[in-house]
Amino acid sequence: MNEEKSTVQEETEVAEKKDFFSFIKNPIRYDVMQLAWPVLIELLMSSLFGMVDMMMLGWIADKALAAASVAAVGITNQPMFIGLSLAQALNVGGTAMIARYVGAKQDHRVDSVLKHVILLNLVFLAIPLFAFGILFTDEIMLFMGAQADTLDAGRLYFKIIMVGYLFQSFNMSITAALRGIGETKAPMRINIRVNSLNVIGNAVLIYGLLFFPALGVTGAAISTALSHVVASVMMVRYITRKESPLKVNFRKKFRYNKTVIQNLIKVGVPASMESLALRIGVLLFVRIVAGLGTVIYASHQIALSILGLSFQPGQAFGIAASSMVGRSLGAKNLGLAEAYAKETRKIGSLISTFMALILFFFGRQLVSLYSNDPVIIDNASMALKIIAIVQPFQSSQLILAGALRGAGDTLWPLVATFIGVFGFRVVLANILVNTLELGLMGAWLAVLADQLIRWFFVYGRFRTNKWKYIKLK
DSSP, X not given: XXXXXXXXXXHHHHHHHHHHHHHHHOHHHHHHHHHHHHHHHHHHHHHHHHHHHHHHHHTOSSHHHHHHHHHHHHHXXXXXXXXXXXXXXXXXXXXHHHHHHHHTTOGGGHHHHHHHHHHHHIIIIIHHHHHHHHHTHHHHHXXXXXXXXXXXXXXXXXXXXXXXXXXXXXXXXXXXXXXXXTOOHHHHHHHHHHHHHHHHHHHHHHHTOTTSOOOTHHHHHHHHHHHHHHHHHHHHHHHTSTTOSSOOOTTSOOOOOHHHHHHHHHHHHHHHHHHHHHHHHHHHHHHHHHTTOXXXXXXXXXXXXXXXXXXXXXXXXXXXXXXXXXXXXXXXXXXXXHXXXXXXXXXXXXXXXXXXXXXXXXXXXHHTTTOOOHHHHHHHHHHHHHHHHHHHHHHHHHHHHHHHHHTTOOHHHHHHHHIIIIIIIXXXXXXXXXXXXXXXXXXXXXXXXXXXXXXXXXXXXXHHOGGGGOOOO
């Protein structure tokens, strides 16, 4: 009898081990993890480094200057993010096209797509926005709701960051192309190295270590801008090597291609409008929050910094879904495209939910890493509890929207964002903050409503399966 029990137990253990290894060896899941984990590490490390930068500013000895510096970074980053989001939207079209061409075994078309994306980004977005930001720094910051102390702290920071923006937009185009062909490890390695240098540079220039002067928030800007320049050099060196999987020849004469432009317009314009709508909505939202005062806005900015870390799994798996769905549709394998989308959503959502639990139960401890101001700790930790509730819906929405973009279906993410941001986030925040006087809690409740609505629209569109039949030339 005991022998029979022992045999059954051994068979059960073998079966469990078999199930475990079959989970690891599942080809769909394996492909998802192979592509997504470098993106996830890259984004998480970027967020962590950004959090460390914010902590450094928050721990400046003068509390008033520390709060003004944190608020200045938040206010100046918002208009810059508009430019970055527009560049990223154009890159969405590049990623979708490159993934389709690679899936269809038309690798020779990748060079032309990347060159078009880089030129369009620099000539029509990066350079004009850089000039506008330099010329109208004070006007932009005042429009954002900056108070006198924030304006003084952030004026030079904004100008220096705009220089870095030129190089950052260039780097984003190359990264998007690499992700389109399924290469995610190289951007990860480059970004980790560069961000490590940035953190060291921030520490040296903010506090005046070694023989450098203490430059505060201006030092953070100089270090960040230089890191983008270094990243550009490393990106170009990588893609011009003979063994690079992304075949680009910058010596080859550029030729205008009407088909590339048509595809970029078809995919990129709705994505650009989505990004623009999101950033304008967030900008209006930030103005509402900035009206609560410098200390409350600093609390909000710290909550956003931590939020940036928590939604990175959704971003990473959304990028993976975009690449894999695009390549599967290029190979005309519709079933595989759907399988990749569902698997990325499942894994990414599980990771995000785990992170949400950490935010909910350990919010105060996380915020205390940024500041020892009790008002900031109370307000930011309250916001983190609401963020924790947002997380599962936000992650699912980001991943499925990434799958839709990879298919070239960028209209419905635009609809979802427009309704969610303007119809709910901005309107509700105005009511809850200014009319009902719920303070920062009211603002974050509006964010919760926005994410729920966006999830509803994106999930509904994905369920129709119409995204599988979007045509690119």
